[in-house]
Amino acid sequence: MTEQETVEALILAVGGRPDDVRAAVDRLGAGPVAEAVVAELRFRAAPPADLPEVNVQLDLVHGDRTLGFVVTLSGKGATADAGQDPDAPMWVSYELADLVRAVYGPSGGRAGHTRRVELRLGRDESGPPNPKAYLVKLEPVSRAVHALFGAVDPAEPDLGDLAVRYATDKWGGLHWFTPHYQRHFSELRDEPVRLLEIGIGGYEQPHLGGGSLRTWKRYFRRGLIYGLDIFDKSAHDEPRITTLRGDQSDPAYLREMAERYGPFDIIVDDGSHISGHVLVSLRTLLPYVRPGGYYVVEDLMFSYFQGFGGSPTDLNSPDTSVGFLKTLADGLHYEDRPGLDPAQARYFDRHIGAVHFYRGVAVIEKSANAEGSLPPWIPRSGMPPRPAQ
Numbered sequence: 001m002t003e004q005e006t007v008e009a010l011i012l013a014v015g016g017r018p019d020d021v022r023a024a025v026d027r028l029g030a031g032p033v034a035e036a037v038v039a040e041l042r043f044r045a046a047p048p049a050d051l052p053e054v055n056v057q058l059d060l061v062h063g064d065r066t067l068g069f070v071v072t073l074s075g076k077g078a079t080a081d082a083g084q085d086p087d088a089p090m091w092v093s094y095e096l097a098d099l100v101r102a103v104y105g106p107s108g109g110r111a112g113h114t115r116r117v118e119l120r121l122g123r124d125e126s127g128p129p130n131p132k133a134y135l136v137k138l139e140p141v142s143r144a145v146h147a148l149f150g151a152v153d154p155a156e157p158d159l160g161d162l163a164v165r166y167a168t169d170k171w172g173g174l175h176w177f178t179p180h181y182q183r184h185f186s187e188l189r190d191e192p193v194r195l196l197e198i199g200i201g202g203y204e205q206p207h208l209g210g211g212s213l214r215t216w217k218r219y220f221r222r223g224l225i226y227g228l229d230i231f232d233k234s235a236h237d238e239p240r241i242t243t244l245r246g247d248q249s250d251p252a253y254l255r256e257m258a259e260r261y262g263p264f265d266i267i268v269d270d271g272s273h274i275s276g277h278v279l280v281s282l283r284t285l286l287p288y289v290r291p292g293g294y295y296v297v298e299d300l301m302f303s304y305f306q307g308f309g310g311s312p313t314d315l316n317s318p319d320t321s322v323g324f325l326k327t328l329a330d331g332l333h334y335e336d337r338p339g340l341d342p343a344q345a346r347y348f349d350r351h352i353g354a355v356h357f358y359r360g361v362a363v364i365e366k367s368a369n370a371e372g373s374l375p376p377w378i379p380r381s382g383m384p385p386r387p388a389q
């Protein structure tokens, strides 16, 4: 079983009872499960920038096994190695299944029922007590443990803060999209969503980009994040992030990819921004968004740039991104349009429940659009004369 498959199995298992989670750990193996959970904690931990290196001994208990990890926290982030540091100033242990539930379950304060903490700082020191010096040494230990517990507990950071932390341009300077996304996506935050983003970033530089994938991964604590790019971006593969290489203007590739990894709860198009590409992706992939999910088209300003297949003057051309998206407003009302046979309605008309336009971005809600028309006695060609009083 791959690491991704282990993580996905854990995310699905936490929906069950505590015994189900223990059984899932038995089935998947305590070793791979512990590795996956520690990798997730490392990713989530956000130690303060001025923190010097502090080792925390993290012991994960499953039955009669204890799996030890030395977690090193510092201003550079968190690393972890299997093993034991006898000199670690702080020792923390969890029941492994409890930690799995805390990390991969919906948030709700279940974390840490089995947490044990032991402060070993200064345990072997001799000589006269020096409280002041002790407190100075304790301070970084407390901050390191705070960062580790913050990675376990369900306090959820703001999407804009995450965008800044992981360096995607979705908020700040160029774009200001994250408040719009929070408005729509917060209800899905605790769900095991599958999110696909077209455009990983960094173009032909394999190690650049990936900021938005990590932003989504941290925002959706139980999400599986897929990134598609025309360049090889496999350097960004990590637990819960899968990169795929392909062209967003190739419908055959998109279909094959979506059959394998979809359906998705959210698709975000932040790829080439060429209108033709945007529309091929939307036409091909909307069927692979689950009802109740979202399809987002970013950077709509390119719809007005000729170099990107747009037009500054032909504002209603259905060949430009915004021109086409405008037709969705009429599509919402296909059942009400006199003379239009509903059987002839487009897929878009029948499967979109709302379209939200913001500056630079459109958020499309996928849902059945079949509420029926107004009753036939309401005249379609002008109101009848009012009866005389």
Ligand SMILES: C[S@@+](CC[C@H](N)C(=O)[O-])C[C@H]1O[C@@H](n2cnc3c(N)ncnc32)[C@H](O)[C@@H]1O
Pocket (backbone or CB within 6 Å): 167, 168, 169, 170, 197, 198, 199, 200, 201, 202, 203, 204, 209, 210, 211, 212, 213, 228, 229, 230, 231, 246, 247, 248, 249, 270, 271, 272, 277
């Ligand atoms: C603006 S960047 C994405 C930034 C990233 N989403 C973020 O927020 O950090 C656009 C990416 O789209 C990719 N791209 C360009 N044309 C593409 C195509 N036809 N199919 C797939 N990806 C494409 C580029 O290689 C580039 O990495």
